[in-house]
Amino acid sequence: MTDETDNASVRLLGRDRTPFLPNRLWIGGAWVSRVNDPATWEAAARADEALTTQLHGSVPSSSASMPTVVKDILDACEVRDGHRVLEIGTGTGYTAALLKDRVGARGSVVSVDVDPEIAATARRNLDAAGVDVEVVCGDGFEGLAREGPYDRVHVTCAIRHVPTAWLDQCPAGKIAMPWGPAFSTERVVALDVADGEASGRFGAAASFMVMRAQRSQAWDDWPDGGETKEISLGLGWRELDGPLGGFGEFVVGLLMPGVTHRTSGADPEDGERVLWLERGGVYASVGFGTDIATNITGDERLIREYAEAVSWWYDHGRPESGGFGLTVRSNGENARQHVWFGSPTDARWEH
Ligand SMILES: C[S@@+](CC[C@H](N)C(=O)[O-])C[C@H]1O[C@@H](n2cnc3c(N)ncnc32)[C@H](O)[C@@H]1O
Structure with a gap:
């Protein structure tokens, strides 16, 4: 018998992620097959690690997120019994199942992934696990107006610009996501939405794959150094x-x-x-x-x-990210966003 306290997803989140993982995982620069190398595959499935499940060329394009970080975003989102939740970035379907565990029979979860193959696999995984979640293939940047309004938007790809659609479709709830400036990896932030404006303070560190269309193309080639x-x-x-x-x-x-x-x-x-x-x-x-x-x-x-x-x-005494927060306001397609230090009315930088 395996010891479930040894499985990070069970210990931290109350549900095993193993049934949601594909038979092939990208580990340490190579595909590891569940059939050919079950010991390595199982150890990775049980570890508190992000596991890449799809590559586009050499770039990871889908993954099962690290259980600790999944918990950070889920906790920040404060999902409750009866909530209507929109998830952006279905991936394996595992976090959609966790959301459904939390909203219960009275609540609903609809999850959007931009990749047709990923969405189809997630749908199969959720069906096999007996979890009632609708999976839609589409661009999460647009949200999903037809099922709204939502109490929560739960995002599991890195965001550089918050779309106005999420504020419109979740007008009085919370939007939790890994948000980062173009310069660095992300921090978890949960924005409280009211009157077309949403605000929240940065929390735990996270490193996610950036939402498609928001990825930086700048470093495909190294630029010419020029004169020194x-x-x-x-x-x-x-x-x-x-x-x-x-x-x-x-x-x-x-x-x-x-x-x-x-x-x-x-x-x-x-x-x-x-x-x-x-x-x-x-x-x-x-x-x-x-x-x-x-x-x-x-x-x-x-x-x-x-x-x-x-x-x-x-x-400023090398402040940590928790001293800063993000405020966004409806404004065309991309919400207008500014970062503040101290409180929302203090020093600010437009992003
Ligand atoms: C880190 S994975 C999500 C992990 C997932 N929550 C899980 O439990 O396995 C990020 C996902 O975001 C998806 N994604 C990227 N850009 C997107 C977009 N514009 N709209 C919807 N999904 C997107 C990717 O296809 C990928 O599956």
């Missing part, structure tokens, strides 16, 4: 590098709307560490030197904006 010049930014490489890869990366991203980044190399002592920045097709790179002077290429303003954002972060 030396400037002084008033910060040494340790400060400039400090937020990258840690919790400061999200915060710096909040301060630099629309900017994406990449890094190369690891050791500035060898002159190898380089940060590349991009906004709207304009690029710049900064090579972290070992003192204040540093080599840059491309648009100097982008580099200075980065240095200012990093300085702001240090000057």
Whole structure:
């Protein structure tokens, strides 16, 4: 007999995700088959890990999310008995089943996935598990007006721009999602919706695949470096590098709307560490030197904006993402969104 306390999905969420997983999982850069390697497959299914279930080329395009993060979004969403829920990003169908567990027989769950193959498989998984959820293949950016209004919108793909449709279809409830600036991975946020406006504070860290059509195309190729010049930014490489890869990366991203980044190399002592920045097709790179002077290429303003954002972060005592929140307001297709620090009326950045 297997010990169910050893299964992260059962322990954290009260339902086993194994019946929702496909027989092939992408683990450590290779497909692992349940038939040929049942031990590795089973261990992954029971682990507190995200499991890629579909690739488009070499890019993961669908997955079973990490149970801890599933719990974070579900808890933030505060789904209750009798609620009508719209889910965006059906994936395997597992989180749709968890939502149905929570809304009970009086409530309803409808889940939208953009990928026809994924939607069809999720439908089969939910049927086989005896869970009554409607799965619709479509673009979740539009929500699903015909089944609304909803009490909750539960989103399991990363969002850069909140669509107005979700506010219209959930006019007095909660929208929970992994939201991130273009610069970094996401944080869970639950927005309380009222009078065409929705607001909430950032919570736990999350890393999701970005909603199709909101993915950045900027880094398909590395740009040409161009001419190098030396400037002084008033910060040494340790400060400039400090937020990258840690919790400061999200915060710096909040301060630099629309900017994406990449890094190369690891050791500035060898002159190898380089940060590349991009906004709207304009690029710049900064090579972290070992003192204040540093080599840059491309648009100097982008580099200075980065240095200012990093300085702001240090000057404010390196605040964590929980000090910030997101407010969105109905406005055409994309809701108007701004990020704030402290409270919704304090310092703000339009995203
Ligand atoms: C991380 S997976 C969802 C995991 C899922 N909740 C589960 O329990 O397995 C993200 C899903 O979002 C879907 N997706 C991406 N863009 C979308 C869009 N515009 N509308 C609806 N679904 C989308 C992908 O096809 C993918 O299946």
